[in-house]
Amino acid sequence: MNQLLVNYLSRVLVKGSLEFVDPSGKVHRFGDGSGETVRVRVTTNKALRQLFLNPELKLGEAFMDGTFVVEKGSIYDFLAVTLQNIGGGGRTLWARIIYRLRVMTRRVRQWNTPFRAKQNVAHHYDLDGRLYSLFLDSDQQYSCAYFETPETTLEDAQYAKKRHLAAKLALQSGQRVLDIGSGWGGLGLFLANHADVDVTGVTLSEEQHKVSNARAGEQDLAHRTRFLLQDYRSLKSRFDRIVSVGMFEHVGVGHYDEFFKKVRDLLTDDGVMVLHSIGRFDGPGETNSWIHKYIFPGGYIPSLSEVLPAIERAGLKVTDIEILRLHYAETLKAWRERFLARWDEVKALYDERFCRMWEFYLAASETAFRYQDMMNFQIQIVRDQHALPMTRDYIWQSEEALRRRDLAGTRPSLKIAGE
Template identity: 80%
Template sequence: MNRLLASYIDRVLKKGSLELIDAKGRLHRFGDGTGETVRVRIKSSSAELAVFLNPELKLGEAFMDGDFVVEQGTIYDFLAVVLQNIGSGGRSFVAQAIYQARVATRRFRQWNTPFRARRNVAHHYDLDGRLYSLFLDPDQQYSCAYFETADASLEEAQVAKKRHLAAKLALGPGQKVLDIGSGWGGLGLYLAEHADIDVTGVTLSEEQHKVSNARATERGLSDRTRFLLKDYRHLATRFDRIVSVGMFEHVGVGHYREFFEQVRNLLTDDGVMVLHSIGRFDMPGETNSWIHKYIFPGGYIPALSEVLPEIERAGLKVTDIEILRLHYAETLREWRLRFMARRAEALKLYDERFCLMWEFYLAASETAFRYQDMMNFQIQFVRDQHALPMTRDYIWQAEEALRRRDNAGQRPSLKIAGE
């Protein structure tokens, strides 16, 4: 086994039980023997070296290519035992040097012009719609759910997320609402069904654009709910309320000022926006290189220290910040278990390498939120501080009213195209 790799694992992995079979068939044991044993095999010496030099990229690639095989447990179990030991740091000296070089050059990879942004979105969101129906809730919510109780189902938690956001928007009759990055339309339709408002959603995904408008027609809401295949930067209409969920991660750090200045231009003088995004607890960094290459090209998860200054520079005023800890870990757990339960169906849509890629993506994402300082934040901001009540009571009151309405029963969601 590569001596540098063995030395590194032995140094960082102090708890748990990991067995590794190297390219020559030799068994190596790491950890203190506690917990369930995870056994993995690396099939080639070249894979051993590659994983040591650049684990953030090469581990996922080795798993996809069959050079890294989990023989006892799952890839989630392996990542969990490793990341519980090293947390968000613990890189080898070579891996740290590669990471710092990526941080220094990150603006180039996150240079998301309208053309590049649409291409990046198509890479992930214009996959066969049947893939997402394998693991998402029926409303196709592809963002962090809000688990109000420990025993809440994924479906209940996704409704709670929409309810929580709606309450923070302080909706009123006749308002015009913009949803930036509207996905398959679930949030926009929820808002339109629960309030006397007019909703416009924008997306860069052709698949999402088609499905969301079909859903609006099916629910009889197309007269006051529309979804546009359009970049938010190309809008000129002003809105009373703006919401964005799971889109800010695709903006890129070099475009934050552009984003918030455009939001300011689109908000009415007494307008309110709620921004829901993945964030990081630690300092600014860079996107995991495997995630960037295979899952979300051009994406970046920001630290609050990168976001708040740009909100201030745009002349906007932050009125509320909430940190959602571990909610995305639980969301991803549900997605991972559902995907694995229906993996055979995914294999009919794509090939084995694709299925391994998605298995790794969901497992790596979940463990990142459990052990690597990832979280979600919701920031509410305004142009005029008089736009909202002085206390937060209006949020709880609106949320409770929406909860009573939700519990009374909702219309069934239209299934995704092709399902």
Template identity: 80%
Template sequence: MNRLLADYLSKSLKKGSLELVDAKGTVYRFGDGTGQHVRARFTSKSAERGVVLNPELKLGEAFMDGGLVLDQGSIYDFLEVVLQNMGGTGRAWWWRVIYHFRVWTRRFRQWNTPFRSRQNVAHHYDLDGRLYSLFLDSDQQYSCAYFETPDSSLEEAQLAKKRHLAAKLALAPGQRVLDIGSGWGGLGLYLASRADIDVTGVTLSEEQHKVSNARAQEQDLAHRARFLLQDYRSLKPKFDRIISVGMFEHVGVGHFSEYFEKARDLLADDGVMVLHSIGRFDMPGETNSWIQKYIFPGGYIPSLSEVLPAIEKAGLKVTDIEILRLHYAETLRAWRERFMARRDEALALYDEAFCRMWEFYLAASETAFRYQDMMIFQIQLVRDQNALPLTRDYIWQAEEALRRRDQAGQRPSLKIAGE
């Protein structure tokens, strides 16, 4: 094994049990022998050399193409034993050079014009719809769930997420609500079914646009909920409420001011906006290069120190911030377990390399939330501080009222194209 890698791992991996076999067949052992035993093997010198030089990109690629094989344990187990020792800052000096160069050049990769944004969205969200049905809940919620109890199911936690967000909007009859990045329509349809409001959702995904409007028709909500294949930046009307879940991660750091200035222009004078996004606990950084290339091109996970100045400059006021710490780790664990249980069905849709890519994506994302300082923030925004009640009691009251309505009846599950 490359001496640099061997020395680095021996100094860094103090806990756990990792057995790593190099391309020559030599076995190296790291950790204190506790916990899940993991045995990984390089099948080629090129895979080993790539991981040494640029692990953020080449580790995932090696797993995808068979250059790294897990003989004992899973790729999640491998990432867990490595990252729980290294955390978010344990990089060798030559890896730090690559990382800082990427931070310096990140605006170029995140230059998300309307055209590039549509291309980026199609890369991930216009995959075969049946893939997502393998691991998401029945409402196709592709964002962090809200686990009210440790034993909540994924279905319960995703419903609780919608309820929690709806309560923060302080909805009232007759309001016009905008959902920026509306996905497969689940949140917009939930709002339309639970309150006497009018919902407009916007998405850049052709697949999501088609499915969302079909669902509105199926649920007899098309008169109160419609979904547009349109960039939010081209919208003109004013809205009483704006909700955005899991979309801000695709905006890009160079477009933060543009995003909040447009949100301000779309929000009524007495309006309320709630932004739900992945964030980082630590200082500003850069998107993992493997995630950038294979999963979310143009994406970026911001720190609050990058987001709040853009909000202030846009003339919006922050009225509430909530941090969800391990909720997404639990969500991703549920997704990963559900995907692996139905992996053969994914293989029928795509190939082995794709299935390994998706497994690595879910495992790497979960470990990022457990060990690399990722979290979720929900920020409530207004133009006028008098737009909301004086205390936060209205949130709990609205949430309880919605809980009673949720318990009163089940909503129709989502039908995906091809099912």
């Protein structure tokens, strides 16, 4: 085994129990022996060299290709034991150099013109629609859920997320609402159904666009919900409320001023926006190279220090910020467990390599939220600070009213179009 890699792992892996089998069959043990032992094998010397030089890209690729094999435990267990020791740091010298170069050139990869943005969205969101139905909740909410208690199920946590966002929007009957990045339509349909508002959703995913409008028709909400296959930057109308969930991560750091200036133009003078996005605790950074190549091309997770100045430059005002710390870790855990339980069905849609790619994606994402300073934030934004009540009481009051409505038995059943 590469002696430099042995020395590095011996220095950083001080907790847990990891057995690393090199291509010659020699077993190297790291950690203090606590917890369940995780055993991994690297099958070729080439893969071993690549792992040492560029682990952020090559670990995922080796797992996909079968040259990095988990013999005891799972890829999640391996990532958990390593990241609990090194967190978001711990890179080798060469890996730090690669990372710094990527940070310096990140705007090129995140230059998301309308054409490139649609290509990037298609790469991930226009996969076979049956894939997402295998592991998401019944409403296909593909973003961080809101776990009100440790016992909350994924279904209830995703429903609670929509309820939480609706309360922060301070909706009034008859208002016009814009959902930027509207997914499969679940949030927009929820708002239209619960608050008697008119909803316009925009998405760049042809698959999501088709499903969303079909669902609106099936729920008899087409008269006040519509989903457009359109870039938000081309919109002209103004809206009383704007919500965006899980879309801002696809904007790109070079487009933040453009995004918030467009929000300002689309928002009425007394309007309110709620922005829900993945964020970083540890300041500006760069997208993991494996995630960028295989999962979210053009994507970037922002820090608040990058977002808030852009809001200010647009002439908008921040009226509330909430940090959701471990909610996404729990969401991803539920998705990963569901995905693994439906492995054979995913394999029938694609192949074994695709299954390993998605297992790695879900496991790496979950461990990032547990051990690598990732979180979610919800920012409430206005043009006029008089647009909302003086205190935050209206949020929990609205949330309680929606909860009482659900407990009274008026919560609608959720389903995907055609089910």
